[in-house]
Structures are given as structure tokens and as C-alpha cells.
Amino acid sequence: MLSWFSGRIKKRGTCDADVDKRIASATAAFGALKNIFTGKYITGELKGEVYKALVLPTLLYGCEAWSLREDLFKRLRSFHNKCARSMCRVNLHHTFRHHITSNSLFRRLDLLDIGSYFYNRFLLWAGHVARMPMSRAPRQLLTSWVAHSRPVGCPQMTWG
Numbered sequence: 001m002l003s004w005f006s007g008r009i010k011k012r013g014t015c016d017a018d019v020d021k022r023i024a025s026a027t028a029a030f031g032a033l034k035n036i037f038t039g040k041y042i043t044g045e046l047k048g049e050v051y052k053a054l055v056l057p058t059l060l061y062g063c064e065a066w067s068l069r070e071d072l073f074k075r076l077r078s079f080h081n082k083c084a085r086s087m088c089r090v091n092l093h094h095t096f097r098h099h100i101t102s103n104s105l106f107r108r109l110d111l112l113d114i115g116s117y118f119y120n121r122f123l124l125w126a127g128h129v130a131r132m133p134m135s136r137a138p139r140q141l142l143t144s145w146v147a148h149s150r151p152v153g154c155p156q157m158t159w160g
Helices: 015-030 043-061 072-085 092-098 102-109 114-130 136-140
Strands: none
Touching: 015 043, 043 072, 043 102, 043 136, 072 114, 072 136, 114 136
């Protein structure tokens, strides 16, 4: 049953391997469309729409189940910023020399920061689970509560 998870779940329960795989897949998708993203005569809004339709879903596939640490989120953010610079034909030298911010590049491309896309997908998933009937396992796990008292010596704080 868990055979397809074997390469991605670590003993600690981290999602490092899954984030690595998603970034590699999104890099491949972005590279396959390099002619569109670096074209001079294609508008920034069109590049942004293609990026939102093809690259972002590849990058954020399954992100609802991730428990991201700050370093993993930073890697997602840097990938997103690198793609925005590439679509606007701006390199790091231009960025530092002319004080070009990522937000100005996002405005050109009609994009948001990666956190907005990530949290939007997470909230859509939470709303989907909240609308499930109580007989479904995800809803039971989301709203479950243990009614037993804690053993002697255990902390009194609960996650509930």
C-alpha cells in the first residue's frame, strides 16, 4: 500500500525529498517552455499566465500535505524568484545594480509571491476537508479529540 511512498517518506517524516522532486519537475517544465518565457515579443502578462497554468501546479503538487520548514520554503521562494527574473530577462547583476525588487518583477508578470499560492492551495484543501461528512477519515482526523486523561508525568498541554 505504501510502496509508492517508499522513496519520499523519511524516518523523521520530513518532506525534503518531495520538495526536491517538485523543484526538479518544475525546473524541467520551465526549461521545456524556455522559448516562451524568454521571448522578447511575448507580453509579461501572457508569460505569467503560462507560468501559473503549467509551472506552478507542477511545483506545488501535493503541497497540502507538506510540513515545510523555513529552509524548504526559502528554496521554493528562490525558485519562484529565479523564474520571475528569467521571464523578465533580468539577471542577478541587473537586480543588484539597478535595485530591481522581486515584487516589481511580479507586478510586470501579474504574479503573486509563492507564499500566496502555497497558502491558497492549503486553505482550499482545508475547506474541502471541512465540507466532508464526519464518516470520512480526513475529517475525523482533523476534528478528532482524545477523551482520556493523561498518564502521570505527561504534559498537560494538548494540541486541541
